[in-house]
Amino acid sequence: MDKSKRKTIIAGNWKMNKTMSEALDLTNQIKPLTNGADCEVVLCVPFTNLETVINALKGTDIKVGAQNVHFEHSGAFTGEISVGMLKELGVQHVIVGHSERRQYFGETDETVNKRAKSALQGNLMPIICVGELLWEREAGITEEVLSRQLKLSLAGIPDNDITKVIIAYEPVWAIGTGKTATSEQAEQACKFIRLCIEKLYKNELADSLSILYGGSMNASNAEQLLAKEDVDGGLIGGASLKALDFGEIVKAASIIV
Ligand code: 13P
Numbered sequence: 585m586d587k588s589k590r591k592t593i594i595a596g597n598w599k600m601n602k603t604m605s606e607a608l609d610l611t612n613q614i615k616p617l618t619n620g621a622d623c624e625v626v627l628c629v630p631f632t633n634l635e636t637v638i639n640a641l642k643g644t645d646i647k648v649g650a651q652n653v654h655f656e657h658s659g660a661f662t663g664e665i666s667v668g669m670l671k672e673l674g675v676q677h678v679i680v681g682h683s684e685r686r687q688y689f690g691e692t693d694e695t696v697n698k699r700a701k702s703a704l705q706g707n708l709m710p711i712i713c714v715g716e717l718l719w720e721r722e723a724g725i726t727e728e729v730l731s732r733q734l735k736l737s738l739a740g741i742p743d744n745d746i747t748k749v750i751i752a753y754e755p756v757w758a759i760g761t762g763k764t765a766t767s768e769q770a771e772q773a774c775k776f777i778r779l780c781i782e783k784l785y786k787n788e789l790a791d792s793l794s795i796l797y798g799g800s801m802n803a804s805n806a807e808q809l810l811a812k813e814d815v816d817g818g819l820i821g822g823a824s825l826k827a828l829d830f831g832e833i834v835k836a837a838s839i840i841v
Contacts, residue, residue, distance in 0.1 A: 591794050592623035592810070593750060593817035594837050595711060596824025597651065597679060600630060607633035610827060611640040617831030619644045622838035623817065626677050627824070628711070631665055638674045649677030649711065652685060655698035667706030678703050679819075680710045681737060683756045693736035700737060704745045711750045711796070711819065712737050714777070718757035726755075727776055734780045746785050751777055751795045752819040758799025760821060767808045767815075770797045774814035803832035810837050 602610060607629060618625045628649035629637050638648050654664035670678065680703065681696035700710040714733040716726045734751070741749065753773050758765050765773070774795045781790040797809055798819030809815055817837060823829040 586791065587813055587816070589792050590816045592837050593626060593794050593796060594618075594621075594623055594830075594834050595626040595628055595649065595677070595679075595750075595752075595796065595817070595819050596830055597628045597682070597798070597819055597821050598630060598633075598824060599651070599684070599821060601825055602630065602633060604633055604636050608636050608640055610825065611637050613827035614830055615641065615644060615646065617827055618646060618834045621645075621834045623834065625834055626711075628677065628679050634670070634673050634675055647676045648674065649679060649709075650675050651679045651682065653678045653680070653699055653703055653708065655695070655702040667702055667708055670708060671706055675708065677709045677711055677750070679752075680712050681733075682713045683715055683754060683759060687756075693733055696733075696737045697739050697741075700749070701741060704741065704748055709748050709750060711752050713752045713754050713798070713819070715754040715756050715759075715799070721755065721757065726773065730773065730777055731780050734777065735784065738781075738784060743785055743789060746781070746789050747792065749793065751781075751793065752798050753777055753795060754798035754819060760800070762800050764800040764802075764805050764809075765797070767805075767812050770809050770815055771812035774812070774816075778814055801833065803829045803836075806833040807836040807839070 626647045626649050628651050650670050680699045685691040703710040716729040720729050777795050778790050794816040796817040796819045797815045801818045801820050802823040
């Protein structure tokens with residue numbers, strides 16, 4: 585295993601926060617704090633803010649992502665957004681299978697798989713989220729859950745596409761709770777995820793895949809989490825809404841790179 589082979593990625597997930605004018609403000613604050621960082625920075629913003637944020641970030645290295653995408657190209661899917669719609673705006677990444685989508689909007693491993701495949705076909709990089717619930721951790725079945733989620737979410741994705749996939753390990757009990765996984769727990773899970781990828785794909789592909797940790801990552805715990813061998817970055821919720829905190833996390837990742 586060689587961490588230096590992998591891209592370090594810090595992605596902000598703004599969730600359902602920020603109106604268009606607020607998004608512009610936040611982007612303009614984040615820009616000078618993160619542009620030119622030694623890691624990849626991605627802002628995953630609400631659909632309504634994509635165009636504004638993309639325009640505000642023109643001429644920088646900061647990438648913009650969406651938080652969901654539908655798997656069909658077009659049709660009678662009221663309220664949904666297609667890969668083509670995102671691509672035309674200049675979106676490069678999309679979060680797929682976030683636990684909040686699974687919990688509140690009926691997302692399943694099967695639909696995660698369909699969305700991921702559709703994103704890859706359209707040249708969008710999916711950030712596929714996996715992670716166990718509290719009772720699953722307490723019942724000692726974390727690895728079983730991760731292995732099932734990965735196998736099903738990645739079904740039918742060929743070798744040449746897995747290089748464009750990013751995995752985010754987000755233990756559900758750590759999301760928005762202020763209860764961060766310890767760096768050891770994060771490392772153990774991310775290492776296990778890499779082992780699962782190794783079983784499904786060639787070793788060198790598993791070795792070059794970026795695996796992010798998400799769940800109450802903040803400016804004070806980022807460095808410790810990001811220093812771990814198999815933690816290649818972070819998917820940040822709450823702290824990505826505060827420019828200074830997000831900037832500190834990006835700085836912590838850049839030191840590690
Ligand atoms: P918090 O950082 O707010 O815990 O959210 C994590 C997350 O869900 C990122 O996708």
